[in-house]
Amino acid sequence: MSDDDDRVFKALADRARRRLLDRLFEREGRTLTELASKMAMTRFGVMKHLRVLEEAGLIVTRRSGREKLHFLNPVPIRLIHDRWIDKYTESRVSALARLKAQLEERGTA
Amino acid sequence: MIGVQTTQVYQIFIKASPERVWEAITNPQMVAQYFFGTQMEKSTFAVGSSVRSWSPDRKTLWTDNTVLESSPPRKLVHTWRSLYDKELASEAESRVTWEIEPQEGGYSKLTVIHDRLEGALKTAANVSGGWTLILSGLKTLVETGHPLTVFGRSGT
Numbered sequence: 001m002s003d004d005d006d007r008v009f010k011a012l013a014d015r016a017r018r019r020l021l022d023r024l025f026e027r028e029g030r031t032l033t034e035l036a037s038k039m040a041m042t043r044f045g046v047m048k049h050l051r052v053l054e055e056a057g058l059i060v061t062r063r064s065g066r067e068k069l070h071f072l073n074p075v076p077i078r079l080i081h082d083r084w085i086d087k088y089t090e091s092r093v094s095a096l097a098r099l100k101a102q103l104e105e106r107g108t109a
Numbered sequence: 110m111i112g113v114q115t116t117q118v119y120q121i122f123i124k125a126s127p128e129r130v131w132e133a134i135t136n137p138q139m140v141a142q143y144f145f146g147t148q149m150e151k152s153t154f155a156v157g158s159s160v161r162s163w164s165p166d167r168k169t170l171w172t173d174n175t176v177l178e179s180s181p182p183r184k185l186v187h188t189w190r191s192l193y194d195k196e197l198a199s200e201a202e203s204r205v206t207w208e209i210e211p212q213e214g215g216y217s218k219l220t221v222i223h224d225r226l227e228g229a230l231k232t233a234a235n236v237s238g239g240w241t242l243i244l245s246g247l248k249t250l251v252e253t254g255h256p257l258t259v260f261g262r263s264g265t
Contacts, residue, residue, distance in 0.1 A: 004122075060118045060220065071118035075207045078241035079121075082257070 201228025
């Protein structure tokens with residue numbers, strides 16, 4: 001689903017949003033108030049960024065009593081990894097592995 | 110421990126009905142294709158029943174979990190113990206919740222919550238990469254009928 005990829009890449013293309021993801025990586029299940037506390041922006045600004053991240057599927061919110069808790073969802077990044085990064089790194093890794101095998105063969109000959 | 114979460118949430122959208130997603134979670138033949146080749150025994154998935162899974166060669170018991178809540182095709186809750194690793198097996202029991210919600214356009218939203226991991230920090234660190242791979246594989250299997258190639262790769 002390329003629409004989903006677009007949303008993930010756009011969500012990641014912002015330093016404040018990446019910082020929010022990092023803060024959730026340190027500890028999940030945080031409230032908006034906690035997340036807004038160390039950000040150099042308004043509570044409303046943080047809320048907007050969290051909404052973009054949620055729409056991209058990068059964070060998931062769950063209610064716990066009266067609180068809304070934010071959790072990191074690593075699955076979309078995994079899908080991006082499978083679709084984009086694996087594809088390119090794998091060919092390079094296997095090219096290096098081939099080179100290594102050839103050099104080693106030569107070394108023993 | 111930074112980066113080790115005692116409540117972990119994983120979510121994925123799958124182009125399939127909740128019934129199809131439920132089947133992928135409970136049918137041993139399907140589970141084997143995205144859950145590290147595990148051989149799951151047939152289970153009724155009724156509350157109180159056990160769900161036992163073995164290594165691909167059926168020699169080692171990987172999990173022996175108990176169903177805590179079951180409402181097909183929308184919600185399944187079961188205990189979790191990592192019997193596949195001696196060190197992890199000694200840790201306290203945790204809990205896994207599968208939630209399936211129908212979405213517009215023929216999609217289902219699958220959310221896996223692995224929580225109550227306070228007494229199982231090594232398990233918490235161990236499963237986090239696994240769940241993303243499992244859900245990615247489950248999605249591919251349900252949408253295409255084929256397993257994710259990563260499990261089919263040899264020599265890596």
